[in-house]
Amino acid sequence: MQVTETLKEGLKRGYAITVTAAELDEKVTVKLKEAQPDIEMKGFRKGKVPLPLLKKQFGQRVLGETMQEVIDGAMNQHFEDSGDRPALQPEVKMTNEDWNEGDDIHVEMSYEALPEVPEVDASGIELERLVVKAEDEAVDEALKSLAETAQDFEDKDGASEDGDQVVIDFVGKVDGEPFEGGAAEDYPLTLGSGSFIPGFEEQLVGVSTGDEKAVEVNFPEEYGAEHLAGKAAVFDVTVKGVKAPKAAEIDDEMAKKFGAEDLDSLKTQIRERLEAEYAGAARQVMKRSLLDSLDGLVSFELPPTLVDAEAKQIAHQLWHEENPDVQGHDHPEIETTEEHTTLAERRVRLGLLLADLGQKAEVEVSEAEMTQAIMNQARQYPGQEREFFEYVRQNPQMQQQMRAPIFEDKVIDHIVEKAKVTEKEVSKEDLQKAVEELDEA
Template structure:
C-alpha cells in the first residue's frame, strides 16, 4: 500500500492511499479460507465446497470486505506513522468507482488536534458566592406545596357550590340522547374554576348542593381527542354527592402525613435540603463561569474548523428549535441571523476551552474509573426502551467515540473540581437574587464559556426573539453545555481508523452507528453463505 500526503495546511491533512489489486486479492483468498468450511452447496459435503466456487458465489461481497479492511488498515497506518491525533472522524472516499482486478485509490481528509500550550493554572482566583437558606424560604416552599395539594373539607349539606369549591358527582354523558363510551363515572371530584373539564362544564356546577340532580349541556371542542365526540353537543346527567370548601388549615403534621412523611418538620427538612442543593448549583455555575473566563483569557490557539462547525451546528439547531416556539418565530430567527457571527465565536471558544480542559485533565492525572463509566452507561441506557438497552450498552462499549461523548460531561466536572482545589477561593454570602443576577450579568463577560456536545447541565434558556436582550441569547447559548467537546483525544485514533473502513462514508454522529450494526452483520452472513 502506498500513502502519499497531499495536504498539510494548519490543522488540515489529506492523503492518498493506493490499495493494490494484489493486496485486495490476497485478502479475498484469506476470507475464502475463513468462510469456506461454513458454506453449503448442493452436491458437496459441508465444508468441502471448492475455493473457486466460494469465490464465484460471494466474489462481489468478498471484494468489498477486502477493500474495506485494506482501507481500515491503511488509515490506521497513516495515523500511527504520522503520529496524528484526529479531531473528528476522517473523511474517506474512493477517488473513482472500484473495479475488480484494479488498484483502488482512496482519498483521506482529516483535521488534527492542535498542540495545546501547557495550560497555566497557577494564580487562579475565584469568589464563591453562597446563599443561606432562611426560614422564610422554607415557609414559602411549604406553602407552595400546600397550594398545589389543596385540601377540601365537607361543606354543610345545604351549602351551594361556588367557584373554588370542589364538587363530587356521578355522571352519565349522552350524545343525541345515547350514552357514549367513556362518558359514565362515579365519585368524580372537580374544583370549579380549575379548567380541568371541557369548556362550560364547571361553570354550570355553580349553585349545586349535595343531593342535587342536574342535567347540563356542553359542546365538545372541535379539536377534542376523541374523534367521535369532537364538535358534538352533549348532555351530562349529574348526581351531586358532595360539595366541599377549600381547607384553610395550615400545613401541619396531618398534611405532611398525606405526603408520606412523619411530620411537618420532616417536610421542612426535606425542602430545606432541596433549596440548599439549588443554591449550591447556582454557586457552582457562577464559579465555573468565572473559572472558564480566566482560562480563556490566558490561552489562545488554533482550533479545528470542523469541530467549530459541528459545535456551531448544535448551538444553531437549539436556537432554531426555541425560536420556533416564540410568539413570532420569524422575528426570532431574524434576530438570530444578526448574531450568527457571535454564535460562531461562541462555538470556537467552547471548542478551545474543551481542548484546554482535556489537556489540563490529562496532564494532571484526572481519570474516570471503570466503575464510574459503567454507571454512566447504565444511566444513559435507561433512556431507551427495555429491549434496546443491551444493544445501546454494546454499542457504547464497541465505539470509543460514543463512549468519549458519554463520559465528557463527567470528565469536565472532575477537571473543574481539580481546578477549584488549586484556586485561591474567597467566600461571600449574598442573596439568591444577587447570585442569579451575577450569573446572568453581561458585565462579567459571560458571552462565551465552556465547550459542549449538546448536553444541557444548567437551567438556562435562549430568548432569541427579545431584541432588547440581544446579547443575552448569546450568553445563555454559550453557557448551555460546558462539557469539553474534544475530551475524546485519547480514543479518537481508534475510532477514526475503525470508521475509515467505509470508503464512501464521511464522519458519522454517534447516534447513527447503532443502525449500521445490523447491516454489517447481514453482509457477514451473506459472505458465509
C-alpha cells in the same frame, strides 16, 4: 502500500494512498485459504476445492470486502503512526474510478486534525463559591406552599367560585340517551382543575347547593372513547354541596402527610432541599467563572469544520427560540453571523480543552452513572420508561449525547478540586441576580 502526504496546511491534512494489485491479490488469497477448509463444492470433498477454482467462484466478492479492509487498515495505520486524531470523519475517495481487477488502488484521504491542546495548571485558577443559607422565612414560605397543596375543603354558603369544590350527581346524555361511564353520585369536583371535559367546570361557577343545571359540552375530536369523540352531550347536574378550599394546618399531622415524623423533621428536610437548590445554582455561577478563566488561559488553532458546524447549530437554535411557533425545519436557510462564530469558537475551544483535561486525568463515566441518567430522563415518558431505556441502549449516538454532559461535569469537578476556591456567603437575592447575569451574558 504507499502513503504520500499531499497537504499539510494548518490542521488540514491530505494523503494519497496506493495499494498495489499484488498486495490486494495476496490478501484475497489469504482470505480464501482461511475459508478453504470449510468450503464444499460439487465434485470435491470438503476442504479440497482447489484455490484457483475458489478464486473464480468467490474471488469477486472477497475482492470487494478486501478492498474496503485494506483501505480502512491503511487509514488506521496512518493515524497510529502519525498520532493525528481527525476532528470529523475523514473524506476518502478512489481516484481511479475506472479501476479494473489487476490494477493498483489509488485513494485520496483528507481531514482536519485535532490540535495539540496546551497544558493548563489548574492550581493557578482562583474561584469563588457562593454560599446561601436557607433562612427561616424561606422555610416558612415553603411550608405555606405545602399547606396549600395539602388543602382540604369546608362547607360554604353562597355561590361557587373558581377553586371551590362542588359535590355533584350527574348523568351525561348524547342524543338524549345516557351513555356508559357518564354518571356519578357525590362526585367532588374542584373547579378550575381541568379534570373534566373542556367547558364543563366553567359552567358550574356560580352554582349553589341544591341547584340543578344542564351542562352542555362537546367531546373533543381526539377523545379516547371513539363513540363519544366529537359528539355534543348534555349533563344533568345536581349540586349537593359547595366547599371552599382551606389550607392544611401547619403542624405535625401535615408533616406526616409528606412523609416526615413531625414538623421539625419536615422543616429540616425543606431547609436541606433549599440549600441543595442554592448550591446547584451557585455551582452554575462558579462553572461559568471557571470556563471564562480557562478560555482566557489557552489559545490554539481550531478545526474550521467543527467551528462552522457549531456556529450553524447555534444559529439554528437561536432562530427557533425567536420563532417558537415553527416546530419543524421547514423554514428559510439560517445565516450564521460573526457573533455565532465567536460563540462557536469559544465552545469548540473549551470542549477540546475539557476533553483533553479529562483524558489526561482518566475521567470516565461509569455504567452506574449512565444508567441513573437514562432513568432520570425516562421519567419524562410515563408508561414508556422501559421503551425509552431500550431505545437509548440500542442508540450509540443518544448514549453519547447523554454521556457528554456527565463527562463535562466530572472534568469540571476535577479542575475545581485543584483550583483555589474561596467561599462567600451571600443572600438568596444576590445568588438569583448572579444566575440571571449568566443568561444575559
